[in-house]
Amino acid sequence: xxxxxxxxxxxxxxxxxxxxxxxxxxxxxxxxxxxxxxxxxxxxxxxxxxxxxxxxxxxxxxxxxxxxxxxxxxxxxxxxxxxxxxxxxxxxxxxxxxxxxxxxxxxxxxxxxxxxxxxxxxxxxxxxxxxxxxxxxxxxxxxxxxxxxxxxxxxxxxxxxxxxxxxxxxxxxxxxxxxxxxxxxxxxxxxxxxxxxxxxxxxxxxxxxxxxxxxxxxxxxxxxxxxxxxxxxxxxxxxxxxxxxxxxxxxxxxxxxxxxxxxxxxxxxxxxxxxxxxxxxxxxxxxxxxxxxxxxxxxxxxxxxxxxxxxxxxxxxxxxxxxxxxxxxxxxxxxxxxxxxxxxxxxxxxxxxxxxxxxxxxxxxxxxxxxxxxxxxxxxxxxxxxxxxxxxxxxxxxxxxxxxxxxxxxxxxxxxxxxxxxxxxxxxxxxxxxxxxxxxxxxxxxxxxxxxxxxxxxxxxxxxxxxx
Numbered sequence: 001x002x003x004x005x006x007x008x009x010x011x012x013x014x015x016x017x018x019x020x021x022x023x024x025x026x027x028x029x030x031x032x033x034x035x036x037x038x039x040x041x042x043x044x045x046x047x048x049x050x051x052x053x054x055x056x057x058x059x060x061x062x063x064x065x066x067x068x069x070x071x072x073x074x075x076x077x078x079x080x081x082x083x084x085x086x087x088x089x090x091x092x093x094x095x096x097x098x099x100x101x102x103x104x105x106x107x108x109x110x111x112x113x114x115x116x117x118x119x120x121x122x123x124x125x126x127x128x129x130x131x132x133x134x135x136x137x138x139x140x141x142x143x144x145x146x147x148x149x150x151x152x153x154x155x156x157x158x159x160x161x162x163x164x165x166x167x168x169x170x171x172x173x174x175x176x177x178x179x180x181x182x183x184x185x186x187x188x189x190x191x192x193x194x195x196x197x198x199x200x201x202x203x204x205x206x207x208x209x210x211x212x213x214x215x216x217x218x219x220x221x222x223x224x225x226x227x228x229x230x231x232x233x234x235x236x237x238x239x240x241x242x243x244x245x246x247x248x249x250x251x252x253x254x255x256x257x258x259x260x261x262x263x264x265x266x267x268x269x270x271x272x273x274x275x276x277x278x279x280x281x282x283x284x285x286x287x288x289x290x291x292x293x294x295x296x297x298x299x300x301x302x303x304x305x306x307x308x309x310x311x312x313x314x315x316x317x318x319x320x321x322x323x324x325x326x327x328x329x330x331x332x333x334x335x336x337x338x339x340x341x342x343x344x345x346x347x348x349x350x351x352x353x354x355x356x357x358x359x360x361x362x363x364x365x366x367x368x369x370x371x372x373x374x375x376x377x378x379x380x381x382x383x384x385x386x387x388x389x390x391x392x393x394x395x396x397x398x399x400x401x402x403x404x405x406x407x408x409x410x411x412x413x414x415x416x417x418x419x420x421x422x423x424x425x426x427x428x429x430x431x432x433x434x435x436x437x438x439x440x441x442x443x444x445x446x447x448x449x450x451x452x453x454x455x456x457x458x459x460x461x462x463x464x465x466x467x468x
Contacts, residue, residue: 001040004061008043011053016093018042027088030079031072032338035431037080039066039088046093048110048168048176048207054089055205055461056174064461065089067201069111069143072135074345077200077430077466078143086464091142094207097121105213106165106182111142111206118211127213130157130249134331142206148198150426152330155382156249156286157214159426161197166210169196172203172457182210195452200428201463203456219291220249221298222284222323225305225314226277231356233281233381235310240283243301247294250284251382252330258378261336262329271329272322275313281381282330333378337389342398343376344408346388348416349425355384362415366390369411370404385425388412413440429467437467 018024028037045051068078080086094110115136122129130153149160166181287294305311317323372393379386392401413423
């Protein structure tokens, strides 16, 4: 391997190869600090051509590759295994904004560009790039596309797949596919772009993308509403869509447990106090007319919801600071839960109409199996994505509870499957869920996926052991 590393050094320079185990900790440890892999080396190319050259070297020397962006994933998709034979291909140096086209409403960026930087670049030309995640200050565009990230704007704008018009990809044999076409219509055969989006780096390495922009709204108004149940939240969603139509851009569900955890661990968040309720909804309207028009829409919606006894209490943010406080309440849930102790996470999606029944029945099944366990449920109700997390009963140590992870996963995922849902909505499969994928996907689907993998990566060098 010394000869291989020497050749890599000639391509990207010694300073861009990390061999020291201490320096490489952040690249081999997963975001939740629960898994630590081992890498032959961390390679940090600075151009697409360097990525391609390195991939060709890996082909020649049969070295497997783990592509990596910000390493913010939650399913062990962007870290190496423990063999010490894989290289991590970090794309963080590929961070240029290549082109901004305000007429075509597109932004062309490299894969290592932070999501927040892409948002800021769009804002500088009075445009909106609507993908929004709690980790936007550290996750990268390449990672967002490789996992088909969702976030809070999916209700109106769609997942990362819908926000990408074209890709540049280094294939598994080291060729560069230039698909950076800013076209909204291109019906010329198989859509290769969609194969690479959501593939978690198992088919090739995304190095750049053409992103879709939107006109920046003239106003965004936010409200927090108290509701009695997920079923009531769904009634509010239907009412909000009837009142606000396409201006409804976010609709987030948070259980009372979530709000209590954030208040406990982040008391500095100046969120308003509402009448105590089992569930809360954070909703946002983005308006292209005026702030007064947006406020009128929201006030009429909430008045109607109160009159219909769908909402028991509500508050509307009257300043940017108040709006940020409401969003901080939502965005700090995962951190608050981590501060409270270990938990078992699930990122699931369901037909929106089935969410209330799913929550009720799954809660009952878990309480039967683990009396006193605590469900921390939140997510993007408007697009059917729930983060259904389970914390231990108060009298059970975290270390004991985690031993039941496989049992709890099966209870939750079996019920997701029963209601016609998916065991991964926006986090991906990675190493963490690949065995469960076999349980819930049909044999034909798995066979077709294996055929695609074999066709595009015949030597199985691209992120092996992930997804399949």
